[in-house]
Amino acid sequence: MKKKQIEGYTYVDGGVCAAKGFVANGLNCGINPDKNKNDLGMIYSVTLCDAAAVYTQNKVKGAPVVVTKNNLEKSGAKAQAVIVNSKNANTCNANGIEVAEEVCKLTAAELKIQPEQVIVGSTGVIGQPMSVEPFAAAMADLAAGLSVEGHDAAATAIMTTDTVKKEVAVEFEIDGKTCRLGGMAKGSGMIHPNMATTLNFVTTDVAISGEMLQKALSEIVKVTYNCLSIDGDTSTNDMVSVMANGMAGNDKIVEEGKNYKIVKQALHMVMEYMTMMLAADGEGASKFLECSCDGAPDQETAIIVAKSVIRSPLVKCAMFGEDANCGRILCAIGYAEADVDVSKIELELASENDAITTYKDGFSIDFSEEKAAEILKEKELYIRIHLHQGEASAKAWGCDFTYDYVKINGDYRS
C-alpha cells in the first residue's frame, strides 16, 4: 500500500502533532478494564483554531456527535481541543448528551478554554451506560502529560478492534512558509461511511478560514472516507474534524485559489492514505482491496459502481478464497444504483505488479486461471473496472471477508 507521491509534498512523522503548536496525550482512565490499553485521548492547540467537521448521516447519532456539532455552531467554527474515548460509544444512553457536555466542561476547565471550543468523540459499544467519573478522575493527568510526542498515545487511545494505529502527516509550502497537516484515525468494523466516516482527527498549522476548511473537507470526504466500506454498516459515531491554528504564518486563506488548492491537496493525501489504512485494517481482513472505476459518464456513477463492488459480501469472500469468480463483480456492478451500460464493461484483476483481463464488452473471456491464482495470492488486490461510457473515475477501498470478521463480531461486547 504505497503512499501517493506528489511533487512539493513530503511525508513526515508526528501525526496530529506534526503541525506547529499541537500537543497530544493518551492514557487509560478505566473505561477499558484492560489497564494496558489507552482509552482516553486529547489533542490541544496552543492557540485557538479554525475548525471544520463532517458527521455521520445515521439517524441514531452518538451523543458526542450531537454535542460537537452544537459546540462548533456556538463557537463559530472555532476549536482548541479534542477529547475522545474508546470502548463506549456513548450512544443510545438516556444521559448521553449530559455526559458528553460535562466532558467538554471538564476539558475546558482543565485547559482554560471555553466548553464550546472542545470537539468530543466516543467510539465503542452502543447502548452501554456511561458515566463522567473516569473522565473527571483522569483529566488533570491527561492535560499535564500533553506533549508533541503524545500523538502516539492519543492515536492508541482511539483504537477498538483496530490492530494498528493510523497516523499520517505531510509537509508542504505556501508562499515560502513551511506548513504541515497530519491526522489520526480509528476504525475497523461498522464501516460504511455515508457523508461522514469513522473517527478521524486532522490538525494543520496552515492559516485558513473555517469556511474554506469546511469546503475542502466536504469535497474530499466524498472521494476518500465515503468510498470506504468494511461491512456496509454506517456507524452512529462517525466524525472527521480538522483544526487549523495558523501558526505556519501564511496569509490566511479565505477564498479559492492557488493556496487553497495546495492545502486541499495535502488534506486529500492525508485523508486518502488514512482511508487506505482503515481498509487494510478492516476487521479480520487478510487482504486490502481497491476497486477503481474508470470510463464512467460522471464521478457520481464511478463512485456508486466502485462502492457497490467493494461492499459485496460475495466479492469479499471470493477475494478471501483467492477465487477469480468475476461474475460476482459483474453482479455487483449490475445492482449498483447507477445508469451503467453493462454491454461495455471491461474488467481487470490486478496486484501491484501484474494484471489480467477477465471480462470484455460485458462478457467473460478466456483467461489463464494460473495467472489469476498468482495475482490473487497477493495481499493487496486491485479490481479495475472500465465502463467505456465517459471520462470520469473513482476509487473505493475495502478488505476481504474472513472467518475472523465473523469471530470478532460474534463476541465484540465480551
Next chain:
Amino acid sequence: MKKKQIEGYTYVDGGVCAAKGFVANGLNCGINPDKNKNDLGMIYSVTLCDAAAVYTQNKVKGAPVVVTKNNLEKSGAKAQAVIVNSKNANTCNANGIEVAEEVCKLTAAELKIQPEQVIVGSTGVIGQPMSVEPFAAAMADLAAGLSVEGHDAAATAIMTTDTVKKEVAVEFEIDGKTCRLGGMAKGSGMIHPNMATTLNFVTTDVAISGEMLQKALSEIVKVTYNCLSIDGDTSTNDMVSVMANGMAGNDKIVEEGKNYKIVKQALHMVMEYMTMMLAADGEGASKFLECSCDGAPDQETAIIVAKSVIRSPLVKCAMFGEDANCGRILCAIGYAEADVDVSKIELELASENDAITTYKDGFSIDFSEEKAAEILKEKELYIRIHLHQGEASAKAWGCDFTYDYVKINGDYRS
C-alpha cells in the same frame, strides 16, 4: 419455523405437482459433473396456462431471464412448461441468449408446444461457457419421465448450495371447487431480492387470468421474497413464475373480488413460507432470523427498517455469537433510508416462547443478560421493532453470518 395457519387453507404435499394437471421431472444431464446430483428440471402442465412472472432488477441479467420475459410477451402471458438448470447461470456469456432460446425450442419440440410457451431458468456460476448439448442429449429422457411424483426430482435439480429442497403447497376452495397452489424454490447465497427474487416456480389449478395473476404476484413479492436478505447481493438470475391451468374448474377470475382474495391469500401463504425456508437455509446459516417492524407510519417504512436490520452484517454476526448487542440493531435502523423518529424506538429480542425488551424510547434499558443469553441460544430468533409512529407493519427474513458463509463463498466455483 411454523407455517402460518389460516382458516380454509390446508397444507398438502406435492409441491409444484400438488395442483391438478401438473407433472415434473429432474435428472443429471452432465452440467454438474457429480452424476448423483440433478441439474436439470422440468415442469409441464397438460393444458396451456395463464402465467405471470417477476424478474431480477439487476442490470446484468441472466440470458434465461431475458428469454423468459420475451417469451411471455410473445405468448400473451401463456405458458405450458418450465425448463431450468443449476450449476451454470448462463449469464455474461456471449452466446447466452442463443443457448437459452435453443433450450426453449428443444423443450417445445419434445413437448409439442410452442417455444414461447416455455419458461426457462438457470442458476449457478456467472460467466461460465454454456452449451446446448447436455440439454439436447437429456431432453427425451426428461420428458419421458414426467410424473406427479416428479416434483421431488425437479425441486432437487435447482439446488446449488442449498442444503434442503424447498417445496410447499396449500389446498383451498373457490365456489365449492377444490383448488391447489404449490411451489418450489432454490436459493441460499447471492440473495437480496429486489423487485424479484431467487428462482421460484409456482403452479396452481385455479382458473385466473394472466393479468390478475401478475397483479397478485407483484403485490405479494413485495412483502415476501423482497423482504429476504441473506447477504445483500441481488442475483442476476432471480425469477418467480406462476402458472395457472384452470383445471380446478372454478369460474375464471378476471377481476378483484372475493375469489381473487382467496387465491391471493394462498399465494401469500406459499410464497411467505418459501421465503422463510430460503432464510433458514441461507448459506452457512446456523440461525433463522425474522425481524418485524410494527408501529410504522406506512408499510414502505416498515419494510425498509426491517430489511436494513436483517441485512446488517454486524447484527448477523452478533446473532451468530449469541450476543445481545442490540446497539447494532439501533445502528441499522438509524441508517435505513426511512423517516424514523429514533427517540420512540422500542426493541424486543425473542425466541418462539420467550421475549425480552432491551430498548425503550430509543435508549437502552436494563435487561437480564442471563435471560437474553437463553433466548439467543435458540435456532429461530425474532427481532421485534416497534416504532410507535403509526399502524403499519412488515417482516423481513434472513439468517446469521457464520464461518461457513465465508467458507462456502471462498471456494464456490471449485
